[in-house]
Amino acid sequence: MRNDQEISEKTHTYLRLLGPSFNRQFVFGIVVIQLGLFGMLPLLAVPFSNEYFYAAVVPAFLVLIWGILQFIAPYRLEKLHHLYVGVSGFALTYIYFLVTQKLIYLHIGATHIGYFIAGLVLFVLLLVAMWKTNIRYLFEGSYYDPNKRHLWGGSNQLIVKASGVGYVLGQVLLSIVAGDSITMIIIILCLSLFAIFTAFMGTFVHRYWYIHQNIEAVRSLNPGYSLPNKDRAPGPTHGYAVLVLTEKDYDTDEVDEHINDIIDNVEDVEIDTITFACLPEMDKEERKPLEEALPNQVLQAPGYVLFQFEYEEMKAAVKKMEKKHHNGFFKKIPSEKYAFTQDQVALQPKNAILYTNDLRNLDQGTLGTGTSSR
Template sequence: MFLFVFLDIIGVLFLLGEPLILSLFWGGIIPVLFIHLWAIPYIIAPYTFERSYYLFFGVYGVINTFVYFLVIQKMIYSHFQIIGVVPLVSGLILFAFLLLIMNWMNIRLLYSGTYSRLQKGEKSVNISPIATASGIGYVLAQVILSSFFIESVKILMIIGVLSILSVATSYFSTSIHKYIYIRRNVEKVKHVYPQFGLPKKERNLIEGKRKKGKRHEQA
């Protein structure tokens, strides 16, 4: 659903729209085709490929954010006949900065114990200032930079919406860090979650044995 709604409907359809800019289209469609082909195993056997799914979802987040960046560039260049690389370079810098800040924030919250405290309900931690500041900063930067090149309020509003969506999809890229952690600590993960990475049939067998043992203990 993320691929279909966020990437295909919102991202790819904008790239396909008139006027078609081939350089931006091919720059986006190649990674889009790649991520769609990669998604096939998770449709066929999602339980078996549970570990690599985190890597897949993180890469999807990067690709989706990149496609939104291309759509914004298309609006700037096609609708207002902008010449030069200033919008492109500025957009690339913002794109890279957004991914870096989201992943930095994720690692900081993880290793500071914030996520753990939130999950255990031990403490109510307000993480919104960091996320809000980085998100709002990216949106404002995109709109302000775009306003130097275009004057249409309608186009600026669309760029603003795409920038907001980019904040969400860029956060999905933090799943890459989850994958790296799981790969390095797979035994710890399996200790907490014995069914991790097993096919559905084997999971059901383990779950059945666990419930059976529970009933014996209660008896």
């Protein structure tokens, strides 16, 4: 794909351009939790070993110093964020490998070099398997899920499961063969699970390369991408949603056809959500708030209600929902949950700005020149 071509929505989802604010939080987690707590702290703990510590110093120093720069200037260094995450993923996976070897040799008491060789082979195989699986998922389009908003979900979880099971089992078997310390086996199990995630982070090197190869197309979607915060144009504060009132329940083909008609007729702004409701099946309690918000209108099917909502309110509601479900860490958040949360915010009666029975009039509401119900 060349720079002058458009990036598809599937590819845009794969790149995960989550913004400088999220990037800064992620960098903090890498440096403090993944590097400090789970990486260097075990290497500094007794019994201390110069060999293991010095073997980890260079990659740890790179992750730390680079991370500080990314944390200080997340806007200017936005393009480098993917590269930093990828390099950190490789470095942290290597450091966790060293920690595991220290536990096997210095805590469990293994002496044979075979444990080191087997651990090294597992380490390399994990990185290779994760990388190849990532590329396969990209070309299959398996990353695409228009309702997902955060990193840890959908196909990302499948990659981790597919590539990491063998690594975890291998490390646990090594620790069991080397000794019978239940505590050390549990710790090695936990480190192996962390290594799966850091190995997945290594795939972000490919994402950085993808962005570098298509930087103009990326900036066409995100004009302020990788610019200092002061040079970025403020984004839109409001979004639009359409509630389609129908005479009957539509099947999938009818819904798709109607959505295309709406998109074709509203050219000046992007409609964020389109929801269908069968008017005869709506009870009085459902209709009453909408009728009160549209006092001079009689709801009829087919009819179209245009809503204007605040993005910040939408983001806050989605974030609250994700927090309630532990950000999808233990179980993938169903796409229906995202759609329901978005509709709750967007389709509030107070947000209704236009009602019409003519699809062609929807564009007037987005321009502020139509017949408003207010």
